[in-house]
Amino acid sequence: MTQAGVDAVGSAPAPILEVRDLKVHFPVTKGAVLRRTIGHVKAVDGVSISIAKGEVLGLVGESGCGKTTVARAILKLIEPSAGRILFDSQDLWAMDKAKEKGWRRRVQAIFQDPYSSLNPRMSVRDIVGEPYIIHESRLDRVDIDKRVRRLLEMCGLPGRMAERYPHEMSGGQRQRVGIARALALNPDLIVCDEAVSALDVSIQAQVINLLQDLKDELDLTYLFIGHDLSVVKHLCDRVAVMYLGKIVEAGDSKVLFDEPLHPYTVALLEAIPIPDPDTEAARPHRVLAGEIPSPLNPPRGCVFHTRCPAAVPQCRVDVPRLEEARPEHWVACPVMAPGRADQQEPRLSAPPPAQTSLAGTSAGLIGR
């Protein structure tokens, strides 16, 4: 499908999106008049990812692990506490107004909830046509209407649905409207934030196939955020697994799903039910103990050690770094993936810029 994971260093194209050591901490305050900060929710705590053009990167993890916060930072909806986000080598927070408007055209989003991502007071024509009103003021009503109908048809909706309001459509139809809106400006990167999670399974399949067809036709790049691993496996070239604001494992989708190394990834994959009742009943179920800890007060050392079946005493002390356990496969677990001998030395510099891979958190904090 794409070149992901097989690129030799140097031959790969520069990543379209690069996130370097992103941190998003929300202050928690107390007191109404004399407000003081009593702590920070570390929603995202040192995430580095990069996406090459034409590739689909999956970001998975359970609810509350910070994957949506990563998406919001990439869409410039919230400001990161530290770290940089580079789109086509341009820092998102160093753009002037005109540049930002140009960048907005190139990055679009498909949101999770098809019921709240469309303005209930706008017709489908106005919703899908809004990008043109904002960015292409030269287009008149007739042109916009033509384009809107075309987009709807591309997304598998009859053009006359442009007359409708969101509440007059089904969930799947609404999500198609959301996709049409995201495609309107012919973007390069689409952030799909749990884009199919709210849909029925049968509709999910249709929408996923649509996303895949559109990607091939329009040469798109996706950042696909989800918690349904079978969907992610089907769609993504590379996958990053998040737990409590950190990436614990990342790599080529096939490798990661076939031979997961991090205990959390193993547990996630084991939680996928097998669609055969007998096999499902017969296989061993190892359920992770406990709850996901509060990001307000994450555990010391490895954030996963409180629930980890493979934890050793050292896990309470050392914060594991993402290490390249095998080519194109990074794991932040010194127990299950001790790392190769040549990797034991701490890497203090950023990985080579041309690398299309998930850079380790060892890249260090790069201030904005």
Add this chain to the structure above:
Amino acid sequence: MADLAVHTPLDPDDDYRRPSHAQLWRRQMVRDKKALVGSIVLGALVLCAVFAYWIVPYDPNAMDFDMIVEPSWAHPLGTDDLGRDLLSRLIYGAQVSLFVGFSTVLISLVAGVALGVAAGFYGGWVDAIIMRYIDLQWAFPNFIIAVYLVAVFGTGLSNVIIAISLAFVDDFARIARGMVLTIREEQYVAAARTLGASNNRIMWRHILPNAMAPLIVQATVSVSYAILAEAGLSFLGLGVQASTPTWGLILAESRSFISRAWWLGVFPGFFIMITVLSINFLGDAMRDVLDVKEVKEPD
């Protein structure tokens, strides 16, 4: 985007058609008898006010020696202490009362929504300044504020309108701000930002239309309160000039004759009551019709 495959439509036979606004109103009237009654009564009152000049049986200010006569064929609602025909005065009074009611609500709606949306949308010190002022106003009953403002500006129709409008601003600002705080977290607002929409566009196209339902309800209630406030101000002698027939003033003047002439108090009170009631009925209906999420099938 030249040669794109066109995917098959989901359901080509789907011939759903959205009911028009006129149809929705008709359905509402059939389903909701209160709305029907309210619109008929209010419509009749508005027509009376507009065509007052042609329909009054007497000049509302013409005095006569038939003072304080009971309702009769000559004077359907009786006459007052100066022999003026009460029905004619009440019909002319509808002009003032309805004008004050609707114009004050329009002014305070616009001002209050502007303040509330700005406070909710921008937050921070903008919010702090606006809301502390609103809190200050909230601490006093609206009517007391109106009385105070009339005392400052002086009496007269336009001053009464300004005073009542200002007194009602806080209600709208508060509701608008609350709605904005909820709506600005909606995904469609995030989607609009992702498209690069400006703050103005997000406020007026995305947030405000979705905040209108409770504001409309508040507006209809406020029309009633504004009519009552005008009546109250006139009753206290802080309203319009004494000879102008307004419902509140007629009611105020009637108290001297309450033991002798029941009709002088009952009829203006009745007019105020049916106006307020029918506006409230219509407000409920309007909220149902304007709520896109609540489109129901006909019974």
